[in-house]
Amino acid sequence: MASSFASKRLSKELIKMQDHVPPGITIVKSDSLEEWQMDIKVLDENPLYKGHTYRLKFTFNNKYPIEPPEVQFIDIPTSSDTPRPIPMHPHIYSNGIICLDLLSTTGWSPVQTVESVCMSLQSMLTANTRDERPPGDSEFVAYNRRRIRDIPFVYEDDNV
Amino acid sequence: MGRQFLPALFIISPPLLPHSPSEPPLEPPNFPGDVVAHHPLFNPLQPGYLPPISITPPSTRKRKAAEAAITDDQPLPESATKAAHTGNATLVGRSRKPKPASTGPATTCPQSTESASSASSTCQKKRELATPATTEASMDSDDDFMSDVSSQDDFLDMQGSDDESLGEDFGDLDTGFSDDKDLLKQKRKPYEVEFKVLNPPEIEREQLVQINEVSAILGLPPESAAILMRFGRWKQEKLIEGYMEHPEETLEEAGLGTNFEGTAKTEVVPGFSCEICCEEGDDLESYAMRCGHRFCVDCYRHYLGQKIKEEGEAARIQCPGNKCHRIVDSRSLDLLVTDELKDRYRTLLTRTYVDDKDNLRWCPAPNCEYAVDCAVKTRDLRRIVPTVRCICKHEFCFGCSVADHQPTPCTLVKMWLQKCEDDSETANWISANTKECPRCVSTIEKNGGCNHMTCRKCKHEFCWMCMGLWSEHGTSWYNCNRFEEKSGHDARSAQAKSRASLERYLHYYNRYANHEQSAKLDKDLYLKTEKKMTSLQSQSGLSWIEVQFLDTASQALQQCRQTLKWTYAFAFYLARNNIATIFEDNQADLEMAVEGLSEMFEKPVSELAELKVDILDKTAYCNKRRVILLSDTAENLKNGEWSFNVEW
Numbered sequence: 001m002a003s004s005f006a007s008k009r010l011s012k013e014l015i016k017m018q019d020h021v022p023p024g025i026t027i028v029k030s031d032s033l034e035e036w037q038m039d040i041k042v043l044d045e046n047p048l049y050k051g052h053t054y055r056l057k058f059t060f061n062n063k064y065p066i067e068p069p070e071v072q073f074i075d076i077p078t079s080s081d082t083p084r085p086i087p088m089h090p091h092i093y094s095n096g097i098i099c100l101d102l103l104s105t106t107g108w109s110p111v112q113t114v115e116s117v118c119m120s121l122q123s124m125l126t127a128n129t130r131d132e133r134p135p136g137d138s139e140f141v142a143y144n145r146r147r148i149r150d151i152p153f154v155y156e157d158d159n160v
Numbered sequence: 161m162g163r164q165f166l167p168a169l170f171i172i173s174p175p176l177l178p179h180s181p182s183e184p185p186l187e188p189p190n191f192p193g194d195v196v197a198h199h200p201l202f203n204p205l206q207p208g209y210l211p212p213i214s215i216t217p218p219s220t221r222k223r224k225a226a227e228a229a230i231t232d233d234q235p236l237p238e239s240a241t242k243a244a245h246t247g248n249a250t251l252v253g254r255s256r257k258p259k260p261a262s263t264g265p266a267t268t269c270p271q272s273t274e275s276a277s278s279a280s281s282t283c284q285k286k287r288e289l290a291t292p293a294t295t296e297a298s299m300d301s302d303d304d305f306m307s308d309v310s311s312q313d314d315f316l317d318m319q320g321s322d323d324e325s326l327g328e329d330f331g332d333l334d335t336g337f338s339d340d341k342d343l344l345k346q347k348r349k350p351y352e353v354e355f356k357v358l359n360p361p362e363i364e365r366e367q368l369v370q371i372n373e374v375s376a377i378l379g380l381p382p383e384s385a386a387i388l389m390r391f392g393r394w395k396q397e398k399l400i401e402g403y404m405e406h407p408e409e410t411l412e413e414a415g416l417g418t419n420f421e422g423t424a425k426t427e428v429v430p431g432f433s434c435e436i437c438c439e440e441g442d443d444l445e446s447y448a449m450r451c452g453h454r455f456c457v458d459c460y461r462h463y464l465g466q467k468i469k470e471e472g473e474a475a476r477i478q479c480p481g482n483k484c485h486r487i488v489d490s491r492s493l494d495l496l497v498t499d500e501l502k503d504r505y506r507t508l509l510t511r512t513y514v515d516d517k518d519n520l521r522w523c524p525a526p527n528c529e530y531a532v533d534c535a536v537k538t539r540d541l542r543r544i545v546p547t548v549r550c551i552c553k554h555e556f557c558f559g560c561s562v563a564d565h566q567p568t569p570c571t572l573v574k575m576w577l578q579k580c581e582d583d584s585e586t587a588n589w590i591s592a593n594t595k596e597c598p599r600c601v602s603t604i605e606k607n608g609g610c611n612h613m614t615c616r617k618c619k620h621e622f623c624w625m626c627m628g629l630w631s632e633h634g635t636s637w638y639n640c641n642r643f644e645e646k647s648g649h650d651a652r653s654a655q656a657k658s659r660a661s662l663e664r665y666l667h668y669y670n671r672y673a674n675h676e677q678s679a680k681l682d683k684d685l686y687l688k689t690e691k692k693m694t695s696l697q698s699q700s701g702l703s704w705i706e707v708q709f710l711d712t713a714s715q716a717l718q719q720c721r722q723t724l725k726w727t728y729a730f731a732f733y734l735a736r737n738n739i740a741t742i743f744e745d746n747q748a749d750l751e752m753a754v755e756g757l758s759e760m761f762e763k764p765v766s767e768l769a770e771l772k773v774d775i776l777d778k779t780a781y782c783n784k785r786r787v788i789l790l791s792d793t794a795e796n797l798k799n800g801e802w803s804f805n806v807e808w
Contacts, residue, residue, distance in 0.1 A: 005437070005462065012438040065436060066459075066466045105471060109482040110436040110455075110463055116482075 006064040007033045013113050025118045028055065035059050037074075039084070040118050042125045048088055049125050055084035056121065057096075058114055068108035070148045071117060072096040090130050095141045097148055099134060100124065349787060351566055351794035353546040355534035355558065363510050363520070363531055370396065378403060381420060383489040388414050390475045390509075393516045415478065415487035419450045424491045426457050434459055436480065449492055453481030460496050464488065468501050474508030524561045525554035534558040541570045543798050555722075564722055567793035568730040571808040576729040580669065589662065598622050668732040675725035678758070682717050685761065695765050709772055713761060713779040720754045720782050723790065730793070735803040739796055746789040753782045 010033045017027060029037040036058040042049035059070040073096035076084035086092065091099045101107035102120055134140070144151065348354070358366070367386075375385035377400060391414035392399030403410045411418050426447045433440035436459035448454035455463075463480045467473045477493075479486040493505060514520040514531045518538075523530045528550060536546040536558055545566045546558040555564040557573075565573045594605040600618035611624040621630035697707060727747045734740045757778040760771055768775075796802050 009437055016438075063466060063470075066462050109484070110459065110480045111482045 006060060006062050009065055010060065013115070017115060022115065022119060024122055025115065033060065036114060038114065038118055040122055042122060044126055046126055046128070048128065048131055052087070053082075053084060054087050054125075056118065058117075065110040065112065068103050068105060068112070069114070069117070071103050071121075072098060072148060087125055088131050088133070089125060089128050090132050090134055091124070092134070093137050093140055094133055095144075097140075097144070097151070103148075349791055349794075350798065351545065351547070351790040353534060353536055353544065353548065353558070355532050355546075355548040357523075357548075357551045358520075358531050358533055359551075360507075360510055360529055363514060364506065367510070367513050370394065374400070381491075383491040384416055384420065387416055387475075387487045387489055390512065390516070391415065394513070415476070415485050417450055417486055422450065424449075424489075424495055426495060429454065432456075436463070447492070447496060449479055449486055449488065451479050451481065451484050451486040453479050453484055453486075455480055457496060464493060464497050465501060468497070468505050468508065472508060474505050475512045521558055521561065523550035523552060523554055524556055524563075525550060525552050528552045528554060532558060543800065545569055545794065545797070564719075565726045565729075566723055567790055567797070568726045569797065569808075572729065572733050572804075572806075573726070575806065575808065576672075576732065579665075580672075595624065595627065598627055665732065668728045672725050672728040675721045675728070679718060679721040679725065682714065682721060682758070685714060685717075699766065699769075706772075709776050709779070710761075710768065713757060713775050716779045716782050717754065717757055717761065720750060720786050723786050724751055724754060727789070733804045733806050733808075735805045737803060739801055743789075743793065746785070746792060750782070750785040750789050753778065753785045757782050 014027075014030055021027065024041040024043045026039040027036070028039050029035070038056045038058065039053050040056060041053050055074045055076060057072055057074045061067060061069075073086045073092060074084065075086050075096060076082060078085075086094055086096050093099070098121070100120070102112065102117065367389075371382050371386045371389055374380070374389055374396060375382040378385065378388075380388065388399065388403070388411070389396070392402070399410075408418055424447075426445050428443055428445055430442045431440075432442075432444055432446050432454060434444065434446065434454075434456035436455050439456060445457045446454050447457055447460050460480070464477065467477045475487075477488040478484060479488065490505075490509075494502060497505070514522055519535055520531050520533055522528075523532060530550050530552060532548045532550060534546055534548055536544060538559070540546075541559045545568065547555055547564050547566050548558045549555045556562065557565055557570060560570040560573065562570075562573055562577075568576070590603060594603050596603055597613075597615040597618060597620055599620040599622075600615060602615060602617045604613070604615070606613070606624055612621065612630055613624050614621050622628065623630055623633060697704060724747070727743075727750075731740075731744065731747065734743065757775070760775055760778060763771060
């Protein structure tokens, strides 16, 4: 799927991350150049996220990095060896979909990388103090059938 | 700022007509310091002609401009005159020095024919030209301040353009209700508006003129001025005002930044590594806009291609750098992308331009690439129905893009179309044709049988006629004569009310739909007309030109039906009063004329030749009835005479 442009860039990112990743970020799965999985942790004492690890799924198309990847949290049940809940955040729906302008076509910059997206999400969690889901979460989760990139998010709230 | 614009003086543009070498150029004006200005309506034979005026003393620059203009001595050509009076007439100054009515080429007066021959361009361009000149008279006007610096550039710009491309912004001077319009009254009917159709190159040129103007005034490179203009949605005065007050903030907001140093070129920078593809190499060609975010040319191309082709973005493509809001300018773009993308980019820019400008609207016809320039504002739409006709022949409303809907104003059109589409009418039908069980309110349509109804759902027994309890009917079963019975009264009056309003609606809707349907049939007829005309030519020996009357008749029929159709929507919302009665009379007259013509039109081909005079007469009559109806409606609308039965 990935064009040579995308795959070249991804393999370079991978090489760089295998060499060094920032604290709290782990590569879980990067064997294909279409989908990666990453684990992130919040490093400070924020009680909302302390002690938890969250799983992120990156889906790349052949326009990456000109186009943003699709990024969402995935849920791995507590019964498993590696439980990964969906973090509580007013911009994260309970199905793991993230409303973040960085990940939209307008907010995305080709300069962003998997690493920088992970770091942005880390800091988005760190800064949050509200133990809540976005308004309309249950309906969205029940009725949304669109792909993430087709959801017309409105990014009005820059504070959380 | 904001002082009344004084239409006092005109600078003459270089003539569009080729200079004829046999005629010696005229001397510059022999009264130093005097520039004589001309109104585009310069034609003493025109009824609306007003003599030009002279004003002293203009600046040297202006004199030079005027002299440059008066180097050609052409007699006033037909086309120029025509263009002159189709132009706008708002710039008429009061006459101080009546001018002799001579238009001969050998005139000694330097202000004579010259301006007339250039009037075709001048009148369209009047704003750009008029404003600098006005500076002398009204130094503090907004317009002056902006156009002043650039007027000389304009002079040069204008030489190569044809008159159609120049009519930017005439709209601001013409709301369609201006008193000066009286001059043209005999030319335009009350229901007609002034407009101009532009093709894509003209639209592009129009942008360019404005961009160059702003570029000259603010001393910015043209590609930056373009970004600034798009940011300010082409509202020049406001933009320049904002820029003068807060230059840095304005530039920043527009995505320009304050650094205008350096030229756009791709470079090979030693030690450069591209942040997008992560390639590095000392021979890697790269590009950076003035924000300094440098990427390799390949990535830049990918990025721009994606934005232009896939996202349809042009006016607001930002630097690929993270959080950098600098807009990619056309010069950078030209440097980086293929010709095909450049074309697409320009098309997209033109699209945003037309969308941004209040006085422009795309023709909604499929595949039509023209735009219409019209000065009617949204707030005018209560008092005017601005129908325009594209070069592609499509007639549509400038206010709402719906196909010609005269005489009904846009808001009512919207309400009407909504109503026709709405399920509310289905509900209306239900309430008129069905009744509800008085107890369980199930909807029941009676499809036969006697009046003794037993609700299938709740087993309630009632009388279909009076809706009262069946038990109250006593022994007079099956013969309801108990009309005044209390229990059925309310149910009946609600029923009657809904039935009356439905019938009223259906009355208008049927006639509306009928004309719509007939207009469609007429369209088929129109296609048959051509066949008919051919067979007529061979059967009757009439020449092609002689059978054109059928074509004319068919077109008139179409147009009149379109009008008639909308008169019914209009009438539906009209409150009853005397002018409504007059309106209905006009409507009836037009309808009769149309049906008469329509009937004639369906006669066998062999008879058509004999009916020619009749058809011609009827066609003319139809057209006349239409004009009368539309004029009357438009006048009353303009003067706020109509009263309606709805709020809008």
